[in-house]
Amino acid sequence: MRMLINSAETVVADALRGMAAAHPELDVDVERRVIARRDAREGGRVGLVSGGGSGHEPLHGGFVGYGMLSAACPGEVFTSPVPDQMVRAAKVVDAGQGVLFVVKNYTGDVLNFDMAAELAEEDGIRVERMLVDDDVAVTDSLYTAGRRGTGATLFVEKIAGAAAEAGAPLDQVAAVARRVNGASRSFGVALSACTTPAKGSPTFDLPDGELELGVGIHGEPGRERRAMMSAREIAEFAVGAVLEDLAEVAPADGPVLALVNGMGATPLLELYGFHAEVTAVLAARGVPVARTLVGNYVTSLDMAGCSVTLCRADDEMLRLWDAPVQTPALRWGR
């Protein structure tokens, strides 16, 4: 166990205290586990609430602020938050225009957000819910819990957040969020497993010299194990998997928004080198890249690895992407 922690039990609470200290501009309720914009109810905007297990930072707490999330609910490490948190968040941010829950498609997240939506509506808050399910490593069939939500969450939260900031009503914010998700696909690769504070040892065994293709962001093993591949080969594989699936999204030749994401322990130096290969593969396949983000945004604790998310963005999405944002982890234009 090589962790910078006090104890496995207090990891999330400790991090929230740290968030509160580092970001006085945010309203961090350590007790109730809600991170909210201080000005969430000013201006009569639609509220944008997300949440999920901790361990994926900066997702979601790092995306709370002007032009992005109104509030985030961090669960225990890799464990969806409980309905009480989301209900509280909805109350804190609702300015009467309703609240959109951005939910990553995991059984736990879906069940807890559903319960929260029911409870919040009983309290008179209008709630819409949208599911992020962009991970092409999981087959969306009757025999799975459906595709997981991963990197596209960032695109959804940024773009829907910009729409909410601009004053769009709930149905439109929900609609653009769903459009972004529908146009986004991801694929992830692990070079090492991560270690959760509670377990204290890697969540799966990955022998040196092997990698997991199609890994999730919760330390779930991937669908296939292979001998180590070069950055170029991994880019070929991941971008190939994403593009194959993205072919069903019209227009098949539009520009993409690209997220080249680190899983946590992969140095930025390597991530940029990987991005060079991703760019080369996209160029070779004639896919124009409109915007790019390279960094650790949707992480999996100390897992080494990366994921690629592409979104076939239309003009509205690009305009909303470019709109100002001011959060701990994503900031431009302000």
Place this chain on the structure above:
Amino acid sequence: MRMLINSAETVVADALRGMAAAHPELDVDVERRVIARRDAREGGRVGLVSGGGSGHEPLHGGFVGYGMLSAACPGEVFTSPVPDQMVRAAKVVDAGQGVLFVVKNYTGDVLNFDMAAELAEEDGIRVERMLVDDDVAVTDSLYTAGRRGTGATLFVEKIAGAAAEAGAPLDQVAAVARRVNGASRSFGVALSACTTPAKGSPTFDLPDGELELGVGIHGEPGRERRAMMSAREIAEFAVGAVLEDLAEVAPADGPVLALVNGMGATPLLELYGFHAEVTAVLAARGVPVARTLVGNYVTSLDMAGCSVTLCRADDEMLRLWDAPVQTPALRWGR
């Protein structure tokens, strides 16, 4: 070896290609290994050039842009760049107002930057040089190469960059850079060693359950090995070491600028928890915190661990800290 690379030999060049693809707003010369602002020579500003071994990303390339560095020279992994790079960078950014070299105090960096300064001056460029040496883990005596430059580099580059952006002349930019360094102290802790691409195995053996106190950012072992400590204990130790040394900086009761920095593989979740403890220690010792930055800024490849840097900032430094900055890794106000 669990690296997302093509080969150990091409790591730096690959990363530069990725930087070029991700940041079209920067002028990335992959061949000559110089990352520069496209508008470096516009506006007749003083040029701010830094550089050092690669593997510390986002330092330095991620700090090139409006209000910070004019150019950065990345060396091989953990190896200072060569004089040719710095001379080239000086030429690319010099607008006739001269160039300040920001040099971290390592023998290699000092020697190479010194040679470059000589060569650049032969070419008619006015060059000032300032040394960053903030690491209190190293005793500054006749019997060492002096204190290492670590986290304070970020403070120096941001604040001197803002001064240059505002049009300050070379001597003033150099002066504020030196003042920032003189008012800054750092201490680092490793929970695991890092692995360089060239070596392919950890640079030192750190048995599970132990940590290195006073570690450097190049995988150099620290000065002392101890049994694993809690985040609270580490904060006590690191902040204590920094404050003890900072006591010689006047005014001894001024506010500080705080950087709680991750070494690379430590999850942001843990880093925020650690920051909570750093904040608690500072509060207990009556040190007011003026500004805070929490994240992976001065890293050591995939090392797990953290460092704390405090700068006793005066009003001018704080004003320059708050000035707009627009770089890949640090951005606000624009």
Place this chain on the structure above:
Amino acid sequence: MRDADFFRRWMVATAAVVEREADRLTELDSPIGDADHGSNLMRGFTAVRAALNKDTPAAPGAVLQHAGRTLISTVGGASGPLYGTLLRRTGKELGDAAEVSDEDFRGALDAGVGAVARLGGAAPGDKTMLDALIPGVAALGTSYRAAADAAEGGALATVPMRAHKGRASYLGERSVGHQDPGATSSALLLGALADVADGLL
């Protein structure tokens, strides 16, 4: 007839066994999940025990509803809403009688399991907690011990199954060969019930 204290003791016994077996549950959740099932349930049932020790409702139905609500508010993940629903729905079925018969309880638990199936959309054979709960409740007519044994058998029977629900389903074929953590904890839940009913605890 079973009074509120019987159900309180069931919950306390479950908290104890979950505490003892937490590491094993987390281990089982590692190869086909996210390595948190043990800590999830421990957090939940510790909270349930604390809540019931602070104030135990007078009716069996209220005890289970209180426990269920506590699980929902403290566990998170998939198992929080599912186990929370199991206990809440069972509690609701029991109404506000001060004492309930074993037969009433059996019917109520059956309804609780039905609610879990509806909420999660899983069917028998999908490699979930239902694969222990359904045979367990079916054997309740025989005895509490028989129910516990059947649930245990159901949990073991998940090993060769391919998961179709929950996180393990992402693994497809690779989920085969591992015992489902939720089915395992369901067997512990019914085991604790048998121990309490048998007067062992």
Place this chain on the structure above:
Amino acid sequence: MRDADFFRRWMVATAAVVEREADRLTELDSPIGDADHGSNLMRGFTAVRAALNKDTPAAPGAVLQHAGRTLISTVGGASGPLYGTLLRRTGKELGDAAEVSDEDFRGALDAGVGAVARLGGAAPGDKTMLDALIPGVAALGTSYRAAADAAEGGALATVPMRAHKGRASYLGERSVGHQDPGATSSALLLGALADVADGLL
């Protein structure tokens, strides 16, 4: 008398031995440094070999100056400027004569080592490359082989030293007990010289 080709062959021989020993040099640089000395010198001397193969200057002094400049432009780190200065300064001392005597070379190398000492500010016993270079050059009067042996001995003698310069100095007491990588590579450099002088290469 030694001509330009002698010095070219020295550089080529050094490139070969550095290539062979690169891993060991990097290993030595791990416990008391940053694990790059082997790859640093390999990058540098490979470039020197390529540069000299492309065009070998006609004079010994020019060969060494060219090699030194190439090291400075390709190595980086502490060793790049230090070894670069060693060869450049030695080359400068040799002037532009087409052939140089062993005695001239000894004097020139001595000046080169002096330049290294001035540039790096290190003294004998500081656990640096000087601890191999100084005894090595002192023994040059005897023979090239004696110089190589003395340098080798000097490198071994760094083991018990506490580092006062370079990266190893950060370790304080903990630097004791390890052989200095730079002293080791200096012994390789003089070893290659002896091999070339002895006609072995």
